Amino acid sequence: xxxxxxxxDKPGRVSAAIVYLTIAFLLMPLLAIVPVSFTGAxxxxxxxxxxxxxxxxxxxxxxxxxxxxxxxxxxxxxxAAIATMFAVMFGLGxxxxxxxxxxxxxxLVFLPMVMPPVVSAIILxxxxxxxxxxxxxxxxxxxxxVILAHVVVATxxxxxxxxxxxxxxxxxxDMAARGLGASLWQxxxxxxxxxxxxGIISAAFFAFILSWExxxxxxxxxxxxxVTLPRQMWNGMRDNIDPAIAAISVxxxxxxxxxxxxxxxxxxxxxRVAKAA
Amino acid sequence: xGVKTKIMSDHFKRDCxxxxxxxxxxxxxxxxxxxxxxxxxxxxxxAMRAKMAFAGDQLVIANWGGDAIEAFQKAxxxxxxxxxxxxxxxxxxxxxxxxxxxxxTSGKVIWDVVDADANLGIAFGKEGVLEALDxxxxxRAKIRKGYDYEFGTAGYFFSYVLAYDSAxxxxxxxxxxxxxxxxxxxxxxxxxxxxMNGMLEAALLADGVKPExxxxxxxxxxxxxxxxxxxxxxxxxxxxxxxxxxxxxxxxTMGYIxxxxxxxxxxxxxxxxxxGYEGGxxxxxxxxxxxxNPAGRDNxxxxxxxxxxxxxxxxxxxxxxxxxxNPQADALIPDDxxxxxCVSPEAEAKQVTLSAEWYADNYSSxxxxxxxxxxx
Amino acid sequence: MTRSWMRYAILLAPLPLFxxxxxxxxxxxVAKWSVTDPEPGLGxxxxxFTDPTVQVVLxxxxxxxxxxxxxxxxxxxxxxxxxxxxxPKRQRLIEYCVLIPFWxxxxxRAFGWLILLRNNGIINESLMSVGVIKEPLALVRNExxxxxxMTHFLIPFAVFPLASxxxxxxxxxxxxxxxxxxxxxxxxxxxxxxxxxxxxxxASIIVFVFALGFFITPAILSGGRSVMVAEFIYLQLFxxxxxxxxxxxxxxxxxxxxxxxxxxxxxARLDKLVG
Numbered sequence: 058x059x060x061x062x063x064x065x066d067k068p069g070r071v072s073a074a075i076v077y078l079t080i081a082f083l084l085m086p087l088l089a090i091v092p093v094s095f096t097g098a099x100x101x102x103x104x105x106x107x108x109x110x111x112x113x114x115x116x117x118x119x120x121x122x123x124x125x126x127x128x129x130x131x132x133x134x135x136x137a138a139i140a141t142m143f144a145v146m147f148g149l150g151x152x153x154x155x156x157x158x159x160x161x162x163x164x165l166v167f168l169p170m171v172m173p174p175v176v177s178a179i180i181l182x183x184x185x186x187x188x189x190x191x192x193x194x195x196x197x198x199x200x201x202x203v204i205l206a207h208v209v210v211a212t213x214x215x216x217x218x219x220x221x222x223x224x225x226x227x228x229x230x231d232m233a234a235r236g237l238g239a240s241l242w243q244x245x246x247x248x249x250x251x252x253x254x255x256g257i258i259s260a261a262f263f264a265f266i267l268s269w270e271x272x273x274x275x276x277x278x279x280x281x282x283x284v285t286l287p288r289q290m291w292n293g294m295r296d297n298i299d300p301a302i303a304a305i306s307v308x309x310x311x312x313x314x315x316x317x318x319x320x321x322x323x324x325x326x327x328x329r330v331a332k333a334a
Numbered sequence: 335x336g337v338k339t340k341i342m343s344d345h346f347k348r349d350c351x352x353x354x355x356x357x358x359x360x361x362x363x364x365x366x367x368x369x370x371x372x373x374x375x376x377x378x379x380x381a382m383r384a385k386m387a388f389a390g391d392q393l394v395i396a397n398w399g400g401d402a403i404e405a406f407q408k409a410x411x412x413x414x415x416x417x418x419x420x421x422x423x424x425x426x427x428x429x430x431x432x433x434x435x436x437x438x439t440s441g442k443v444i445w446d447v448v449d450a451d452a453n454l455g456i457a458f459g460k461e462g463v464l465e466a467l468d469x470x471x472x473x474r475a476k477i478r479k480g481y482d483y484e485f486g487t488a489g490y491f492f493s494y495v496l497a498y499d500s501a502x503x504x505x506x507x508x509x510x511x512x513x514x515x516x517x518x519x520x521x522x523x524x525x526x527x528x529x530m531n532g533m534l535e536a537a538l539l540a541d542g543v544k545p546e547x548x549x550x551x552x553x554x555x556x557x558x559x560x561x562x563x564x565x566x567x568x569x570x571x572x573x574x575x576x577x578x579x580x581x582x583x584x585x586x587t588m589g590y591i592x593x594x595x596x597x598x599x600x601x602x603x604x605x606x607x608x609x610g611y612e613g614g615x616x617x618x619x620x621x622x623x624x625x626x627n628p629a630g631r632d633n634x635x636x637x638x639x640x641x642x643x644x645x646x647x648x649x650x651x652x653x654x655x656x657x658x659x660n661p662q663a664d665a666l667i668p669d670d671x672x673x674x675x676c677v678s679p680e681a682e683a684k685q686v687t688l689s690a691e692w693y694a695d696n697y698s699s700x701x702x703x704x705x706x707x708x709x710x
Numbered sequence: 711m712t713r714s715w716m717r718y719a720i721l722l723a724p725l726p727l728f729x730x731x732x733x734x735x736x737x738x739x740v741a742k743w744s745v746t747d748p749e750p751g752l753g754x755x756x757x758x759f760t761d762p763t764v765q766v767v768l769x770x771x772x773x774x775x776x777x778x779x780x781x782x783x784x785x786x787x788x789x790x791x792x793x794x795x796x797x798p799k800r801q802r803l804i805e806y807c808v809l810i811p812f813w814x815x816x817x818x819r820a821f822g823w824l825i826l827l828r829n830n831g832i833i834n835e836s837l838m839s840v841g842v843i844k845e846p847l848a849l850v851r852n853e854x855x856x857x858x859x860m861t862h863f864l865i866p867f868a869v870f871p872l873a874s875x876x877x878x879x880x881x882x883x884x885x886x887x888x889x890x891x892x893x894x895x896x897x898x899x900x901x902x903x904x905x906x907x908x909x910x911x912x913a914s915i916i917v918f919v920f921a922l923g924f925f926i927t928p929a930i931l932s933g934g935r936s937v938m939v940a941e942f943i944y945l946q947l948f949x950x951x952x953x954x955x956x957x958x959x960x961x962x963x964x965x966x967x968x969x970x971x972x973x974x975x976x977x978a979r980l981d982k983l984v985g
Contacts (some may be wrong), residue, residue: 431951432947435951569933570934702950706766
């Protein structure tokens with residue numbers, strides 16, 4: 058993906074050094090976590106000779122983990138899709154319309170981001186309990202309700218990410234397209250969105266991660282019908298932290314690594330085929 | 335005409351349904367017949383069915399999660415379901431005072447019976463938002479004396495006990511709050527409870543206040559004593575797991591922790607971490623029922639009554655180490671485990687019992703001062 | 711004219727409508743408590759400006775947020791830069807390192823940091839065995855611990871907007887600068903960095919507000935000691951049940967962030983973000 062291998066803005070030694078140190082920093086707690094998942098104890102701890110696979114076994118034999126992973130995945134995908142759609146539409150709107158009114162709208166939209174998640178939790182709790190009678194499918198302790206809350210929380214972050222990328226697009230390409238007779242929608246779909254694709258992907262990824270990890274609000278708007286993975290993990294803030302969580306982390310990390318490896322392999326294969334042809 | 339028939343039939347179904355749920359709730363029909371009859375009415379609109387899930391066939395217990403979810407189900411839930419046919423579901427999100435208040439304020443109570451701190455039964459009771467307990471259903475004889483409150487009754491007992499690393503103090507064991515504060519004789523880092531219960535009392539006892547003169551607590555004096563110890567406190571633990579970790583990994587040599595955790599620690603370290611009820615603080619947890627609970631007041635009362643059963647109480651003790659609320663349960667505890675019971679007469683005599691009445695009136699304001707000191 | 715206005719409205723309207731219904735209106739219900747709970751009046755606001763406890767928390771929070779933002783965004787910029795422009799091997803390595811931390815639950819991460827940083831943790835024990843230090847360094851159970859844990863959490867979040875900003879830099883611009891004889895550092899400071907300023911701003915906003923709402927990580931890694939505003943609000947909402955104060959602090963927080971936003975707008979031209 059190297060943008061321009063011949064350019065002079067290749068990173069220098071200083072920046073490389075910073076990067077390697079930062080990478081070490083990012084990976085450090087990880088190195089501590091992998092052994093923890095193999096502890097033989099029933100609580101989080103570094104194994105001292107008592108290595109065991111019992112927490113991986115627990116993941117397989119106890120359906121609640123698998124169920125909550127499936128549920129969280131579904132909720133995160135749905136929330137990311139909706140949040141990205143909202144963010145892209147609104148971001149484009151802001152890009153086109155720049156006046157006092159749109160600035161005010163923007164300030165309004167960032168409200169959920171500025172509020173600490175605990176405050177959002179209580180706000181959404183009151184909102185969603187009031188929906189129990191009118192619209193239970195997006196009310197308290199429903200999957201729809203969790204998606205709704207996650208969209209509220211994640212959209213502003215997705216919006217910032219998308220706007221970063223939008224702001225770097227040269228307005229003249231839009232004007233040129235429109236000057237050549239493209240409609241607003243044609244210009245958006247053919248010119249602007251393709252140019253902002255990194256921003257859209259980042260925004261969607263962000264929204265996905267935020268929903269996947271969300272606990273503060275989820276803890277408060279669910280009870281026992283909807284148990285997301287973080288909620289399953291947090292069942293018991295006052296109580297035990299189950300080492301199975303470490304095992305889940307290790308599995309997810311392995312899947313990520315396999316995913317990237319698989320992609321690279323596929324690319325490499327494709328390149329070879331292209332070369333051969 | 336078609337529309338009118340539909341409305342009529344909806345009304346009728348709703349009525350049938352109400353009768354059904356009421357009878358099921360009152361225990362006049364068992365769960366199986368209820369489900370069968372409900373199935374006949376399955377064409378009821380979705381919204382009503384959602385309500386049906388909320389009422390009649392289930393009872394929701396709110397507790398603090400973790401191992402307690404399974405343990406409550408085994409100790410209390412299974413018995414109740416067997417007795418009544420009503421399924422018990424457990425919401426482990428933690429019934430903090432704020433969470434209970436939010437439910438009451440929103441007007442949508444979803445918890446039937448709440449495992450709350452004892453002071454909350456008194457405080458919320460005064461506000462008139464709790465159901466008064468029905469002592470015709472609940473048996474006063476099965477509650478330890480003094481814990482049969484108007485708006486709540488003890489569900490189980492637990493303690494804040496002094497646990498220490500015996501490898502560090504082999505000559506003499508710390509046994510009292512005064513020892514806990516004595517960093518010359520017992521050097522090393524300490525850990526204390528972040529949410530204050532029992533900690534003010536410990537500070538005052540260490541400062542020379544007599545146990546019988548503790549209440550009303552002199553907050554300023556207690557805080558001054560805690561400030562004195564603060565440089566030696568490695569961490570204020572907020573969760574049971576945290577307190578366990580601190581002692582297990584040797585970060586703290588001594589701590590005031592829950593007896594349930596201390597039992598686990600003793601077991602997991604082959605008694606290297608030692609503890610006792612001497613210098614401990616006994617506390618009770620309280621069953622309360624918010625007004626307007628979904629399964630109805632009667633079912634909530636029946637659940638509380640069912641949970642009093644001595645066997646259930648012993649089961650909970652076995653699973654989690656909580657002291658039984660029913661005094662008759664003490665005798666059922668096997669001899670080798672009797673010493674672990676935090677509320678046996680012997681253990682009770684060694685401890686100071688926290689005053690739920692004092693906490694009901696002062697908890698918020700005292701906690702705020704306490705936390706201001708902790709985070710200064 | 712009217713029709714074109716309508717088309718923009720189709721873009722602009724859905725999100726605000728959705729949020730007004732699901733968040734803004736319910737927010738006012740909560741905000742109202744700040745002047746009604748426990749009694750009508752401005753008592754809670756007066757308390758914020760007179761109670762040293764609240765001020766300590768607010769100032770500590772701002773301090774930690776600023777430090778975390780500066781450190782995270784700087785390090786994330788280096789990462790993003792190398793991710794986009796570095797040699798392919800390094801790019802791949804970065805990709806792993808940025809994506810992997812996302813999958814580790816905050817609880818586990820905090821535990822990982824404790825294993826590493828505590829007094830008898832891996833880092834202190836190795837430093838002591840090598841003889842660099844005699845007494846363990848206080849790396850955790852204090853403010854430093856919070857900052858380390860938060861920075862670790864937020865770097866990957868900052869990398870994404872920065873990387874997408876860097877990817878959109880037209881490679882011909884730095885090339886042209888180079889052709890005109892500018893050195894590498896000069897190109898970075900005068901060309902690349904200014905061109906990616908929207909990314910820096912976006913990343914800073916994300917990290918800063920995220921840090922503002924942080925609660926669990928600082929609670930665990932500071933040993934319960936350095937309470938930040940999100941935890942303080944949690945206390946007021948759920949433990950001491952002083953909803954009026956919680957609401958008032960939320961409103962004040964909103965004003966502070968809005969003011970910071972306005973300041974940023976003045977000095978750094980936030981509107982660049984809007985294009």
